[in-house]
Amino acid sequence: xAMVIQNPRYQxxxxxxxxxxxxxxxxxxxxxxxxxxxxxQAPKLLFHYYDKDFNNEADTPDNFQSRRPNTSFCFxxxxxxxxxxAAMYLCATSRGTRVNEQFFGPGTRLTxx
Amino acid sequence: GNSVTQMEGPVTLSEEAFLTxxxxxxxxxxxxxxxxxxxPGEGLQLLxxxxxxxxxxxxxxxxxxxxxxxxxxxxxxxSVQVSDSAVYFCALGSVYAGGTSYGKLTFGxxxxxxxxx
Numbered sequence: 637x638a639m640v641i642q643n644p645r646y647q648x649x650x651x652x653x654x655x656x657x658x659x660x661x662x663x664x665x666x667x668x669x670x671x672x673x674x675x676x677q678a679p680k681l682l683f684h685y686y687d688k689d690f691n692n693e694a695d696t697p698d699n700f701q702s703r704r705p706n707t708s709f710c711f712x713x714x715x716x717x718x719x720x721x722a723a724m725y726l727c728a729t730s731r732g733t734r735v736n737e738q739f740f741g742p743g744t745r746l747t748x749x
Numbered sequence: 750g751n752s753v754t755q756m757e758g759p760v761t762l763s764e765e766a767f768l769t770x771x772x773x774x775x776x777x778x779x780x781x782x783x784x785x786x787x788x789p790g791e792g793l794q795l796l797x798x799x800x801x802x803x804x805x806x807x808x809x810x811x812x813x814x815x816x817x818x819x820x821x822x823x824x825x826x827x828s829v830q831v832s833d834s835a836v837y838f839c840a841l842g843s844v845y846a847g848g849t850s851y852g853k854l855t856f857g858x859x860x861x862x863x864x865x866x
Contacts, residue, residue: 642792676836678856679793726792736781736842738854740792 639663640741642727648747649717657712657744659727665739666732668710670702673724673743685710686732714746722748751776755839755857762829762864770824770860772813772839781842782806782815782822783854788835796824796837829864836861 640661649655659668667686671679683692685704699721701713714721724745728738756771774782781800785793797806799815799822806813811826822839839857 676787676859676861678838678858681853684853728793736854737783737795737798740794742792745790
């Protein structure tokens, strides 16, 4: 089945130690998104790629970076994780059509010790 | 700017009860509207959608109608099951305005639903 895959599902890192989360998709969608979600709150958009074009949200901290080497893969890099960065990180994709329905992966739960 | 307001939770119901979760929105133009469901420890799954006024989205016994006159998209189900226990998010899709606004979703704050046997 076509889907959005996130690895790992659970990630533990130490305060200040860089960490990378990965997302892949078999939907061949143009747009890929990264969200941060804390405690059943609404997901907060960090950034998105439309093809190779990177779009950062104005309030996304510089500590968060992203890479999209090809259509299928997108990475979230947290350069120096703080305790406040512990959260669920969700990857999503969309075709980039007017309906803008997004398809979500299962998420990666990040713990910062 | 766009905004979505959902009814305050949590909501606790007995099995087979009727469910309504209210959702109202503020937006320019004619946005698409969505309900997403999130089960514990999982990502969001699209439950249903509507792309224009008076459209009714439906799936798994859930329904919602796009009401432009009241700017609402309330979620309903006639008879809930224990397996419906989850967090429900109402979301609005930005009308394409070029540039970076394309495809972005604005979420409501989420409503936690717990259904008891």
